[in-house]
Amino acid sequence: MEKGNAMNKWVKGLLDVRAAQVLERILAVLRDKEKRREWLINYSLYLILLAMIIGVVIEDSSFLSFSNFSKIMAQASTRGILALGVAGMIVYTGTDLSAGRILGCCAAISASLLQSVTYASRMYPSIVEPLPLIVPLLLSIAAAMAFCSLNAFGFAVLKMHPFIISLGTQLIAYGSLCLYIDSQKGGAQPIASLDSRYIEFVNGHINLGFMQLPYLVVYLAVCAAVMWVIWNKTTLGKNMFAIGGNPEAAAVSGVNVTRNIFGVYLVAGALYGIAAFLEAGRVQSVTTNMGLNYDLDAISGCVIGGVSFTGGVGTIPGVLIGVIILQVINYSLYYLGINAYLQYIIKGLIIIMAVAIDVRKYIAKK
Amino acid sequence: MDGNEKLAERLEEVERRERAVEKREKAATAKGLRHNLYEHITCSVGTVDIIIAACAALIVGLTVFGALSGGGR
Incomplete structure (x- = not known):
């Protein structure tokens, strides 16, 4: 009992010290005019988001409910998994414009193999027994990894700019998706009527009493944890940051740049495959539009979350926060009843602003 | 050789090394190894x-x- 009290006192003391340190830092920022200006500019995007949320809450207080939060999280989850893959490439000073279309293509593969066996117009009538879920998942991952290998080859071996090579891959993936959906017996039609096991696996939830936690959020958390370990505790992750920060220095230090780039792209491919499998189950209908602009959402999520285009900078929690912020913005704009076309303009401005803040940090450091 | 001369020599050596690293980085950028998107922002x-x-x-x-x-x- 006495030991417990001492422990409590120690924790309380520690928290007090920490709180005092944070308060002191905030006061220092508030006192110094230049620091205050810097802080305002660097966090302006978050302040706008906060204002947006306050506006939405004034309009409709149900926005802050647990059920709404779990909906936002579920929607952010597949984009979050995609963003975790794209973030690695941005750390390398690259990017991936093909992520969305790769997701679309792999989602079509997953959905077509997991259509209900009782559905007459299914893509593969020869499948009479439901396939184990792991088979389409692995095929989806393999297909995504193949596309990502193409990107890695262009970037690491041919030294092409990642924008160009991933733009090419994007078109290849989109063409493949259209051909695949067109190859159905009844012509181009959405791949729907999915197996109920698949829908339950993706859209199910854990009942926590006060809220329902979607499985999708759990899958995102698992992927994020694995990626955190890869980024922070493995040689691949350490080399990734070294190459992103200064490829010349990394190469001189004996890091195999080409092999590491391939490694990061293959890990991203695995994430795209998982995201595709989950997204097809979430939407429950795959068309040629699947994956459109998902890459831009993933890239902007990364930039908002602090992954810098200068390379060698970024964290997994940052990526997750960025993706969630973007999703909250999407929801806020919807809640405020803003015209869909106007939403595109606002989202575009948000991306430009996030990149401008990143550029500002780079110029100030230089 | 007195202390000042030694220090000057050492400084020169450090500056020479820094210039060499900069030169290598520029070469790496030209070769396409480095794709810093903000490199050319003026x-x-x-x-x-x-x-x-x-x-x-x-x-x-x-x-x-x-x-x-x-x-x-």
């Missing part, structure tokens, strides 16, 4: 600040305009 911090402020004003303005003209939910 505008000042003030200009970027104006861009950030303009974006912020537009986002706020368009959101308010959209919410008012959309009539809310």
Whole structure:
């Protein structure tokens, strides 16, 4: 009992010290005019988001409910998994414009193999027994990894700019998706009527009493944890940051740049495959539009979350926060009843602003 | 050789090494090994600040305009 009290006192003391340190830092920022200006500019995007949320809450207080939060999280989850893959490439000073279309293509593969066996117009009538879920998942991952290998080859071996090579891959993936959906017996039609096991696996939830936690959020958390370990505790992750920060220095230090780039792209491919499998189950209908602009959402999520285009900078929690912020913005704009076309303009401005803040940090450091 | 001369020599050596690393980095950029998207940005911090402020004003303005003209939910 006495030991417990001492422990409590120690924790309380520690928290007090920490709180005092944070308060002191905030006061220092508030006192110094230049620091205050810097802080305002660097966090302006978050302040706008906060204002947006306050506006939405004034309009409709149900926005802050647990059920709404779990909906936002579920929607952010597949984009979050995609963003975790794209973030690695941005750390390398690259990017991936093909992520969305790769997701679309792999989602079509997953959905077509997991259509209900009782559905007459299914893509593969020869499948009479439901396939184990792991088979389409692995095929989806393999297909995504193949596309990502193409990107890695262009970037690491041919030294092409990642924008160009991933733009090419994007078109290849989109063409493949259209051909695949067109190859159905009844012509181009959405791949729907999915197996109920698949829908339950993706859209199910854990009942926590006060809220329902979607499985999708759990899958995102698992992927994020694995990626955190890869980024922070493995040689691949350490080399990734070294190459992103200064490829010349990394190469001189004996890091195999080409092999590491391939490694990061293959890990991203695995994430795209998982995201595709989950997204097809979430939407429950795959068309040629699947994956459109998902890459831009993933890239902007990364930039908002602090992954810098200068390379060698970024964290997994940052990526997750960025993706969630973007999703909250999407929801806020919807809640405020803003015209869909106007939403595109606002989202575009948000991306430009996030990149401008990143550029500002780079110029100030230089 | 006195202390000052030694120090000057050492400084020169450090500067020479720094120049060599810079040269190698430039060569790496030219070879395509480095794709820093901000490498060629020439505008000042003030200009970027104006861009950030303009974006912020537009986002706020368009959101308010959209919410008012959309009539809310």
